Amino acid sequence: MIVAAVLFGYTALLCTLMPRLLRGARWAERAPRLGIAVWQVLGVSSLAGAVMAGLALTVPTVRVSADLASMLQACVMALTAQYASPGGAAAGAAGAVLALAVLGRTAWCAGAAVLQIRRERRDHREVLDLVGRRDAVRGVVVLDHAEAAAYCVPGRHRRTVITTGALQALDDEQLTAVLAHEDAHQAERHDAVLTWAQTLARAFPRVPLFRTAETEIARLVEMRADDVAAARSGRLTTAAALLAVAGGRTPAAGLAAGGSTAAQRVRRLIEPHRPLNRARIAAGSLTAAAALALPLLVLGGPAAAAMQLNYCPDGTPPSQVTTMR
Incomplete structure (x- = not known):
């Protein structure tokens, strides 16, 4: 029970305190x-903390044995001892529901x-293949549109898209900066990073950590x-390029150089650069x-200690089996 309480407390602190401490952190x-x-x-x-807390309530820790028969006997005896009391059964059921609910x-x-x-x-991509034209020199798809916009469509069949308005607004160096920005998104798989953050925020929308993480990771x-x-x-060339495409719209399937954070990012680029040492x-x-x-360490500590215990001594009745949660 102590292990489960520690894991619950750790998870609660992460989900409530860390967003307040790290939101908008300058070091990030x-x-x-x-x-x-x-x-x-x-x-x-x-x-992991929530799932392991559930497991700590559900399954008692038993001694690991090289003898499979003895280990199985120890598991059965430990489970029998835990679920013999109403409190143990209720805690075990609650832990199982928690772990399965979080994972599911x-x-x-x-x-x-x-x-x-x-699907998006x-x-x-099908729309781009119909209305866009490929620029083999730059490796992009060009859309005829007066709005200055640039974005990438990540994935296996990736595309980097730029409008004619952006080509007119950007000089060669600025265009190189914009394309390098989009290449970075695709090379470092930022789409997967964002998808994971969005998944957690949608799976548990009332958890402050996940809501804040989605916003911070996108930035x-x-x-x-x-x-x-x-x-x-x-940095100054990149800042100028961002200003030129800041107002461009981005489809749901893409990642853009502009967007709502463009102004903040431009200020960051024109300020003196002070990377972390x-x-x-x-x-x-x-x-x-x-x-x-x-x-893992919180749950693994009792498990390691349990390896020193003998759950299956000869002649020991199940009622005397010691269990740990």
Whole structure:
């Protein structure tokens, strides 16, 4: 029971406290790739904490044995002892419902999101093949439209799309920056990152962590793509390019260089560049790794201790079996 309580408390703290501490963090803007990883780790760790808390309530920890028959006997005896009392049965049932509900809801929403995104991308690619024309030199699809817009359609049959309005508004260096931005989205699979964040936000819409993570990750993936473009074309050139395409509309199936965060990102690009040093990046990475491993360590500690216990001594009746949750 103590293990389950610790995991419940850990998950609750992640879901309520961390969004307040990390929302709009300046360090994440200075190292957007690390910020994206941290938000992803927090989401995975909170899910793992909830599922493992349910498992800790449902299944008692038993001694691991090389003898399969003895190990199975230990499992049966431990389960019998736990579910013999009404309280133990109720806790076990609640834990099972929690674990299955979290896993089932996440899997259902993830599957629905993937199917929807694939359908939207397929439909949009068919439209592009009909109304757009391929530019083999630039490797893009050109749309005849006065609005300056640029975006990519990720996936196996990826497309990078730019309008004639954008071609007229951008000079060669700015166009290179915009295309580098879209290439970064596709090379680093930002679409998959966003899909996972959106899945958690839709699966558990009342959890502050997941709502905040969806917004923050959407902002940080654009900043990360900006940094890739700036490394190639310069920060001021990239800022000017973003201004030129900031008002362009983006289909649901695409990722765009413009968008609602363009103004904030332009200010970031024209300010003095102050990336995080290696020591801070290493510290952040270690902290994220610890958060990811903590639920396993909390559940694994009692499991390791249980390996020293003998659940199946000769002649020991089931009523004397010690269980741990």
